[in-house]
Amino acid sequence: MPKSITQDKLADWLNRISQKYQLWASQEREGISLLSPYQPEAGFTLERIPQLSAKGVLFPQSECMLKYCYKKDPDNPEQTDLSLEGVEPHLKTVIWGIPPCDVAGINFFKHVFTGSGYHDPYFKARHSECLIVALACQQPETTCFCTAVGGSPVESPGADLLLTRIDHEYVVEAITPKGAELIDEDLFGMPEEKILKVVEQAKKSACKSLEAPFKLESLPVTADKMLKVFESPHWKEATRACISCGICTFICPTCYCFNMADEAQGMCGERLRCWDACMFPGYTLEASGHNPRLAKFQRYRNRLSHKFSYLITNNQVLGCTGCGRCIKECPAGIDMRRIIAHLLKEV
Amino acid sequence: MMTKDHKYRGPGGNPYLPRLATITKLYPETPNIISLHVALNDKKEMAGFSFEPGQVAQLSLFGAGESTFVINSAPKQKDYLQFSIMKAGEVTSAFHELSVGAQIGLRGPLGNCFPYHEFGKKNIILIAGGLGLAPLRPLMFHLLTERRKYADITLIYGARTPDDLCYLSDLDDWEDHGNVKIIRTIDREVPGWGYKVGFVPTIVSQVAPAPKNTVAVTCGPPIMIKFVLVELEKLGFEPHQIYTTLERRMKCGLGLCGRCNIGPKYVCIDGPVFSLAELKKLPNEM
Amino acid sequence: MSELLNELKEKVAGVLPKVTCFIGYGAGFDPLRVAPVFIRKTEDIDRLQWNRFCVHNLATYLPPHKYPPGFLFEADEKIGILLKGCDSRSVVQLLQEGIIDRRKLVIIGLPCWGMIDVTKLQGRIDINKVNRVELDEQTIMVFTNQAEVSADVSELLYDKCKACQHPNTLIYDEFMGEKRELTKDIEPFTQVSQLEQMGLSARAEFWDKQFARCIRCKACRNVCPLCYCQNQCLLDTRVPHWTKERVDAQSNRWFHLIRAFHLAGRCTDCGECARVCPMNIPINLLPMKMNQELFELFNWRAGTREGEKPPLMSFQLEEEKIS
Numbered sequence: 001m002p003k004s005i006t007q008d009k010l011a012d013w014l015n016r017i018s019q020k021y022q023l024w025a026s027q028e029r030e031g032i033s034l035l036s037p038y039q040p041e042a043g044f045t046l047e048r049i050p051q052l053s054a055k056g057v058l059f060p061q062s063e064c065m066l067k068y069c070y071k072k073d074p075d076n077p078e079q080t081d082l083s084l085e086g087v088e089p090h091l092k093t094v095i096w097g098i099p100p101c102d103v104a105g106i107n108f109f110k111h112v113f114t115g116s117g118y119h120d121p122y123f124k125a126r127h128s129e130c131l132i133v134a135l136a137c138q139q140p141e142t143t144c145f146c147t148a149v150g151g152s153p154v155e156s157p158g159a160d161l162l163l164t165r166i167d168h169e170y171v172v173e174a175i176t177p178k179g180a181e182l183i184d185e186d187l188f189g190m191p192e193e194k195i196l197k198v199v200e201q202a203k204k205s206a207c208k209s210l211e212a213p214f215k216l217e218s219l220p221v222t223a224d225k226m227l228k229v230f231e232s233p234h235w236k237e238a239t240r241a242c243i244s245c246g247i248c249t250f251i252c253p254t255c256y257c258f259n260m261a262d263e264a265q266g267m268c269g270e271r272l273r274c275w276d277a278c279m280f281p282g283y284t285l286e287a288s289g290h291n292p293r294l295a296k297f298q299r300y301r302n303r304l305s306h307k308f309s310y311l312i313t314n315n316q317v318l319g320c321t322g323c324g325r326c327i328k329e330c331p332a333g334i335d336m337r338r339i340i341a342h343l344l345k346e347v
Numbered sequence: 348m349m350t351k352d353h354k355y356r357g358p359g360g361n362p363y364l365p366r367l368a369t370i371t372k373l374y375p376e377t378p379n380i381i382s383l384h385v386a387l388n389d390k391k392e393m394a395g396f397s398f399e400p401g402q403v404a405q406l407s408l409f410g411a412g413e414s415t416f417v418i419n420s421a422p423k424q425k426d427y428l429q430f431s432i433m434k435a436g437e438v439t440s441a442f443h444e445l446s447v448g449a450q451i452g453l454r455g456p457l458g459n460c461f462p463y464h465e466f467g468k469k470n471i472i473l474i475a476g477g478l479g480l481a482p483l484r485p486l487m488f489h490l491l492t493e494r495r496k497y498a499d500i501t502l503i504y505g506a507r508t509p510d511d512l513c514y515l516s517d518l519d520d521w522e523d524h525g526n527v528k529i530i531r532t533i534d535r536e537v538p539g540w541g542y543k544v545g546f547v548p549t550i551v552s553q554v555a556p557a558p559k560n561t562v563a564v565t566c567g568p569p570i571m572i573k574f575v576l577v578e579l580e581k582l583g584f585e586p587h588q589i590y591t592t593l594e595r596r597m598k599c600g601l602g603l604c605g606r607c608n609i610g611p612k613y614v615c616i617d618g619p620v621f622s623l624a625e626l627k628k629l630p631n632e633m
Numbered sequence: 634m635s636e637l638l639n640e641l642k643e644k645v646a647g648v649l650p651k652v653t654c655f656i657g658y659g660a661g662f663d664p665l666r667v668a669p670v671f672i673r674k675t676e677d678i679d680r681l682q683w684n685r686f687c688v689h690n691l692a693t694y695l696p697p698h699k700y701p702p703g704f705l706f707e708a709d710e711k712i713g714i715l716l717k718g719c720d721s722r723s724v725v726q727l728l729q730e731g732i733i734d735r736r737k738l739v740i741i742g743l744p745c746w747g748m749i750d751v752t753k754l755q756g757r758i759d760i761n762k763v764n765r766v767e768l769d770e771q772t773i774m775v776f777t778n779q780a781e782v783s784a785d786v787s788e789l790l791y792d793k794c795k796a797c798q799h800p801n802t803l804i805y806d807e808f809m810g811e812k813r814e815l816t817k818d819i820e821p822f823t824q825v826s827q828l829e830q831m832g833l834s835a836r837a838e839f840w841d842k843q844f845a846r847c848i849r850c851k852a853c854r855n856v857c858p859l860c861y862c863q864n865q866c867l868l869d870t871r872v873p874h875w876t877k878e879r880v881d882a883q884s885n886r887w888f889h890l891i892r893a894f895h896l897a898g899r900c901t902d903c904g905e906c907a908r909v910c911p912m913n914i915p916i917n918l919l920p921m922k923m924n925q926e927l928f929e930l931f932n933w934r935a936g937t938r939e940g941e942k943p944p945l946m947s948f949q950l951e952e953e954k955i956s
């Protein structure tokens with residue numbers, strides 16, 4: 001049975017969660033909403049979808065993979081010994097108040113980082129101890145298109161709890177038993193029957209308000225079609241304005257590419273992994289100077305082909321959750337919805 | 348080709364963590380290439396280390412970083428692994444500063460291998476340029492351990508100058524004791540050079556190996572590979588008779604960091620060895 | 634506005650036979666935004682727009698170092714471009730640095746009355762849900778499915794527009810409309826001066842907070858018409874190791890400060906770096922500070938005087954204000 005909590009009790013709820021877990025909630029910071037470690041004095045916001053997706057909680061922008069230390073052998077100065085230490089994160093975490101497309105992003109990460117190939121131990125460790133509280137979207141933004149890529153603004157598989165706001169009340173549905181444990185009885189009540197009806201109504205109208213910018217067929221057909229348009233001149237046409245920045249990839253809930261690099265401090269140091277982006281020219285630059293994706297249209301083509309074709313072939317998932325961030329924040333006004341729609345019409 | 352059992356597990360099951368290793372020997376191969384013998388510090392792991400010709404390892408020099416290198420020793424060699432490193436950028440230059448005894452990290456074996464079990468009874472033509480001989484070296488060693496299984500073996504090997512040829516003593520050895528026909532070439536005439544002169548693809552067309560019952564394996568700089576493939580197809584080789592190894596900028600070696608893809612294939616886990624037939628199915632993004 | 638747009642289309646129709654591509658503005662993803670368009674065919678001229686949202690500095694597409702021949706334009710292409718006053722300063726500076734070739738450029742100029750910073754509406758209405766906009770010279774009305782708001786255009790202008798001293802394109806081949814006269818004197822570096830009044834520790838805290846948010850997406854650098862070093866940039870090299878790999882306030886500060894130094898007397902105040910920043914960092918204030926210094930030392934404002942040599946590209950044995 002769903003429970004409900006009134007707006008004025010949310011802060012209490014968050015305070016309690018934050019005593020047991022590391023809690024991430026959106027904070028208003030300099031005009032943007034940013035998912036941040038919760039601090040009671042800084043408050044929280046549920047007004048807009050967070051500027052950056054939730055991926056950074058489980059896949060931080062910079063993460064230490066290992067620490068190393070070279071030490072001179074005191075008995076034999078010629079000899080230098082090396083020691084190595086893996087670093088594995090263990091933290092019970094709650095990510096609170098994220099939209100369903102961000103939850104979908106985390107589900108996506110499960111496929112690529114803990115799927116059939118090699119597993120990523122860092123993500124796995126973080127993910128296994130993480131609970132997710134999703135918030136249904138009732139007024140999607142103009143750039144949202146989750147329903148076109150198999151998502152929903154109001155359902156959130158993969159989350160542990162789902163909140164739906166009705167005026168000053170939040171109806172809470174437990175999706176998993178672990179999620180149910182986050183519901184402290186004394187803060188929550190039973191929603192009235194009529195509220196539940198309003199919730200249903202609100203959910204329906206949210207879905208209706210989303211227009212599909214393109215219609216995808218089955219995943220394999222989509223993968224195949226996108227491969228067929230690889231040589232289309234449209235890639236070049238549509239991406240002339242691109243400035244090859246990292247915005248669309250860094251803010252995307254599914255882009256997972258990373259760089260590995262060492263940072264030394266004297267004889268010791270760490271190996272870091274940091275977000276990288278296939279939109280950067282240096283991403284594929286080889287030591288010889290050869291670069292298989294030198295032109296920006298090639299890089300953009302890789303980005304969308306990865307999302308709408310390669311990932312389907314390799315992991316049976318689509319690499320886009322329809323959050324629209326890459327459209328909203330692109331400095332050059334590049335709208336991937338239009339590009340996909342155009343390309344799909346070519347085959 | 349490689350099954351799941353061949354996955355690199357890494358200390359504590361973390362495939363990003365290298366095993367510690369020691370450089371046991373180090374010598375110049377050419378003016379800008381050094382060869383190293385590397386032994387895992389854990390004796391048992393070293394003895395149990397097995398790899399297939401064509402596979403690579405990630406070598407770490409902590410502080411500088413990690414890079415991909417082909418394991419070029421004989422698969423039978425259980426005392427050490429050999430690598431040859433060309434000075435290119437940050438990590439490779441740092442390796443050139445090392446001396447025997449240096450401690451490094453090693454992750455591997457990684458990637459797929461040459462499908463030599465499909466080469467039985469066939470003529471084999473190996474075509475290499477410069478350090479491109481490195482991946483073919485363990486393959487040759489392996490072929491020679493069971494020499495009678497294969498028909499003619501030919502190696503066409505070129506470099507810019509005589510100084511840039513690698514593994515010279517191996518070449519003589521294979522020629523004298525391995526029943527291998529070796530055709531050496533350099534780009535431009537040099538006094539005293541008693542072999543062929545010309546770019547590798549040109550020599551391939553001169554030598555004109557017959558495609559019937561033959562497989563060709565080629566490795567070298569991208570531009571050489573490109574033209575060798577053209578020549579081989581002109582000679583009538585079918586795409587499934589031609590194998591090559593590809594290079595891409597790499598980091599994780601595990602198919603996770605994203606960068607080494609050609610279409611849906613990752614050079615680090617689906618490669619580095621590809622048949623031309625496989626490559627033809629991929630988007631054209633070399 | 635709409636007369637100017639019609640005139641623009643006529644002008645572009647006239648220019649297009651002389652160039653291979655014309656860079657202007659076209660529709661964006663919603664009524665509040667436009668996007669750069671690259672017009673190559675007459676039938677595409679109708680895609681052009683000109684309105685109060687045309688903020689992008691199109692000069693960023695010109696330096697061939699940024700986009701090597703073949704990847705945006707071919708080496709021999711002659712390009713047409715629409716430039717506002719501020720954008721034309723970038724072109725002047727690029728010409729002074731010898732980076733672009735004036736003969737390969739056809740510039741259409743116009744008077745500009747300032748661009749609307751849509752983020753200034755945030756708080757009054759959710760700018761990501763806007764489906765309709767009504768706009769005249771003074772007022773803007775913005776509608777979402779749930780709400781509407783009207784505001785004075787003058788309040789919403791970009792800060793750079795409020796301080797604009799060059800509203801007319803400085804160099805051009807064709808000019809449309811009547812030149813705009815500035816009615817009052819404006820202090821160009823007010824934003825910097827305001828920040829400087831904060832005191833040292835407050836300022837350090839201010840910048841630490843900004844740098845902590847930076848995700849190093851490099852958009853600020855990439856959008857900048859004067860940042861054309863690309864892979865040679867300090868942010869993209871490990872040898873020498875200027876910036877640490879870890880993305881944190883400390884190493885971000887290093888990057889942004891060095892970048893500001895590299896832009897000293899070269900930054901043309903187009904504000905693009907701040908506009909594109911997805912983390913709302915007013916990063917243009919750092920190069921602006923350098924500009925202020927160069928203004929005080931050399932009476933220099935980048936890109937405003939065609940034909941002169943930038944002070945940091947020349948030297949004199951005796952400098953008046955340096956001892």
Ligand SMILES: Cc1cc2nc3c(=O)[nH]c(=O)nc-3n(C[C@H](O)[C@H](O)[C@H](O)COP(=O)(O)OP(=O)(O)OC[C@H]3O[C@@H](n4cnc5c(N)ncnc54)[C@H](O)[C@@H]3O)c2cc1C
Nearest residue numbers: 286287414415416417432433436437438439595596597619
């Ligand atoms: C499958 C494979 C096998 C290889 N085998 C050998 C070999 O046996 N001997 C040899 O000398 N070289 C080999 N290389 C090339 C070697 O990996 C690069 O020259 C080396 O990574 C350059 O590193 P750097 O730090 O010196 O260069 P930088 O230019 O400083 O490169 C920085 C980082 O980028 C990556 N990178 C750059 N270029 C390449 C590249 N071409 N391939 C992969 N990663 C790259 C590396 O992670 C490197 O650490 C091989 C490459 C591949 C893909």
Ligand code: SF4
Nearest residue numbers: 242243245247248330
């Ligand atoms: S955000 Fe836009 S400009 Fe930046 S890389 Fe992506 S598509 Fe290009």
Ligand code: SF4
Nearest residue numbers: 252320321323324326
């Ligand atoms: S590709 Fe764009 S719309 Fe799709 S998930 Fe990524 S940021 Fe969101």
Ligand code: SF4
Nearest residue numbers: 255256257278303306
């Ligand atoms: S789109 Fe690019 S950055 Fe994103 S996951 Fe795919 S390859 Fe990586």
Ligand code: SF4
Nearest residue numbers: 718719745747794797
């Ligand atoms: S700074 Fe001046 S020229 Fe530039 S957009 Fe603003 S008002 Fe127009």
Ligand code: SF4
Nearest residue numbers: 847848850851853910
């Ligand atoms: S645009 Fe903003 S977030 Fe991106 S690198 Fe520049 S300052 Fe940092």
Ligand code: FES
Nearest residue numbers: 598600604605615
């Ligand atoms: S090297 Fe990381 S995916 Fe291939």
